[in-house]
Amino acid sequence: MTRADRQLTFQQKLASVVLLLFLISFFFPFYLARANRISKEITSGLSSLSLLCTLPLMLPPLLIALYAFIKKGWLSELTLTLSGVLGLFFPLMVLGIVGPDVGTTLGPLARYSPASGMYLYLTAVIIIFLMKHKFTLYDAVGIVLVIGSVALVFSQGSYDRLGIVLEGRNLGKRITQEVLAHIRLTSISLGISIAIGLPLAFASFQSKRAKKVIFPFLNILQTIPGIALFGLLITPLSTLSRTFPFLREMGIKGIGNTPAIIALSTYALYPIIRYSFTAFSSIEESVIQAAKGMGMTPLQVWKMVRLPLGAPGVLHGIRVALIQTIGNATLAKLIGGDGLGVLIFEGLGQASVDMVLLGMLLIIALTVASDRLFQIFIHLVTPAPLRTKAVGNG
Numbered sequence: 001m002t003r004a005d006r007q008l009t010f011q012q013k014l015a016s017v018v019l020l021l022f023l024i025s026f027f028f029p030f031y032l033a034r035a036n037r038i039s040k041e042i043t044s045g046l047s048s049l050s051l052l053c054t055l056p057l058m059l060p061p062l063l064i065a066l067y068a069f070i071k072k073g074w075l076s077e078l079t080l081t082l083s084g085v086l087g088l089f090f091p092l093m094v095l096g097i098v099g100p101d102v103g104t105t106l107g108p109l110a111r112y113s114p115a116s117g118m119y120l121y122l123t124a125v126i127i128i129f130l131m132k133h134k135f136t137l138y139d140a141v142g143i144v145l146v147i148g149s150v151a152l153v154f155s156q157g158s159y160d161r162l163g164i165v166l167e168g169r170n171l172g173k174r175i176t177q178e179v180l181a182h183i184r185l186t187s188i189s190l191g192i193s194i195a196i197g198l199p200l201a202f203a204s205f206q207s208k209r210a211k212k213v214i215f216p217f218l219n220i221l222q223t224i225p226g227i228a229l230f231g232l233l234i235t236p237l238s239t240l241s242r243t244f245p246f247l248r249e250m251g252i253k254g255i256g257n258t259p260a261i262i263a264l265s266t267y268a269l270y271p272i273i274r275y276s277f278t279a280f281s282s283i284e285e286s287v288i289q290a291a292k293g294m295g296m297t298p299l300q301v302w303k304m305v306r307l308p309l310g311a312p313g314v315l316h317g318i319r320v321a322l323i324q325t326i327g328n329a330t331l332a333k334l335i336g337g338d339g340l341g342v343l344i345f346e347g348l349g350q351a352s353v354d355m356v357l358l359g360m361l362l363i364i365a366l367t368v369a370s371d372r373l374f375q376i377f378i379h380l381v382t383p384a385p386l387r388t389k390a391v392g393n394g
Contacts, residue, residue, distance in 0.1 A: 011076075014131050015068035021124035022061040028117035031095065033102045036109040037352065043115055044098075053094045057121070060087035064128070080132060085142030087125035091118050092150050096158035103161045113163040113354055163354030164361065171343070171358075179362060181338035185257060186325045189264035193321060197269045198314070201276035211277075218270045226328055229266065230335050233259035260332035267328055268321040275317025279310035312382045319374045326367045330359075340366070 029043035046054050063083035070076040095114065102112045114122075132139065159165050168175060204211040224232075238254030252258045283306060291305045333341035340359050347355030 011072065011131075012068045014127070015064050018064050018124045018127050018131075019061055019068075021120055021127070022064070025117045025120035025124065026057075028120060029115035030091075030117040030121075031098060031112050032115045033106060033110060033112040035106045037111065042106075045117060049094065049098070053097055056086075056090040057094070060084075060090070060125070060128075077132070077136070078138070080128060081136065081138050081142060084125055084128040084132075084139070085146060087121070087128060088143070089146045089149065091121055092146070093153070094118075095162060096150075096153040099158045099161050111161050111163045111166050111354070113357070164358045167347075167352065167354045167358050175343075175358075175362070178338065178340050178342055179366070182326070182329055182340045182363075182366065185260060185264070185329050185332060185337065185339050186322070189261050189325050189329070190268055190318070190322055192261065192265040193268035193272055193325075194318060196265070197272035197321075198276060200269070201273045201280070201314075204273065204277050205280045214273065218273060221266055222270055226263070226267065226331050227334060229263045230259060230331055233262055234335060237262075255336035257332065257337045259335050260329070260337035264325050264328055264332075268325050271320040271324065272314075272317045275320065276310070276314045279313025279317070280306055282313070283309050308383070312378060315374075315378045315381070319371065319378065322374060323367055323371055326363065326370060330363060 026046050029045050030049065032041040032043045034041050046057070060083045063079050063086070067076055067079040067083065070079060091114075095112075095118075099112065102110050129135075129139070153159065200210075200214050204214050221229075234254040237252065237259055241248040241253040287305060287309070288301060291301050296304065329337075329339050330341035330344060332339050333345045340363050343359030343362070344356050347353070347357075347359060
């Protein structure tokens with residue numbers, strides 16, 4: 001069996017998984033509705049939807065089934081793109097179609113939300129996009145068209161009774177405040193971890209003794225659960241703030257953003273140090289010897305050779321730390337910190353799935369946007385010869 005045949009078989013296996021997810025989703029409720037925020041939910045599956053909603057939802061699975069038997073090429077890529085874009089478009093349009101009916105049937109305080117069937121359906125769509133070797137222009141155009149269509153339907157009021165829309169309106173400016181607080185918490189924590197991590201990575205590279213101390217310590221830190229580390233910082237910081245009142249005036253106390261920043265900075269050290277160490281270690285010794293042969297001093301070797309060649313790897317380590325910190329910052333709410341975790345944990349406390357979903361979507365959007373922007377930044381600052389194979393690139 002040739003390599004191409006094995007790859008085609010792998011395509012068929014992935015398509016089978018996606019198709020199975022699509023089929024399973026049809027047996028679960030697609031959306032649920034409530035007469036008000038705290039009333040009992042009423043679930044609705046495909047059988048309760050009109051043919052106008054049901055038939056389009058069948059098209060992406062059919063395209064995936066077709067994709068499994070098409071020889072790899074431009075046609076298979078086009079089929080995969082269509083199944084992904086349409087698989088994203090149709091469920092969102094279904095939510096727009098059923099919205100007005102929910103308000104008419106259950107009253108002016110009614111709300112509705114996606115249910116397990118729609119989540120499974122959208123999970124299959126996400127896998128479709130992950131199956132693609134690269135994100136193409138056609139994918140981008142398709143997603144832009146979907147976003148434009150959703151915005152048009154939203155402007156007509158079809159999503160007015162959607163749960164996350166109602167929660168967003170209820171929260172108002174508070175959403176902006178929590179997003180900015182999340183960004184601030186992440187930025188401060190990442191800045192501290194960079195200031196500490198890069199010198200430690202340099203020390204680990206220069207000294208084997210330092211490496212034997214630093215990396216085992218980092219490994220131990222990684223084994224401590226996030227919630228536990230947040231909790232462990234409460235007592236010592238509370239004691240310090242009581243002993244030295246001026247620290248409390250500076251905002252350093254057992255609860256709030258201070259212990260959150262310390263914990264987040266600590267967790268972000270590992271990827272920064274590990275990626276930086278790997279980036280410096282991966283530079284071929286012949287390159288270093290050639291630089292020394294040209295008469296460069298050790299400082300010049302670092303400035304003109306090691307740092308430029310290792311920079312892409314270092315930046316990728318910072319990118320990983322950034323994404324990790326955005327996610328971990330959600331836990332800051334548990335010790336009185338700010339950020340989008342406030343929406344999630346308040347939603348859990350109020351048994352409001354819509355508020356939890358809103359917080360999760362905002363965190364996902366912030367994470368994806370940050371990751372993409374940082375990748376663009378790395379691409380721009382990396383010299384062209386190093387873009388295809390960056391040293392230490394993870």
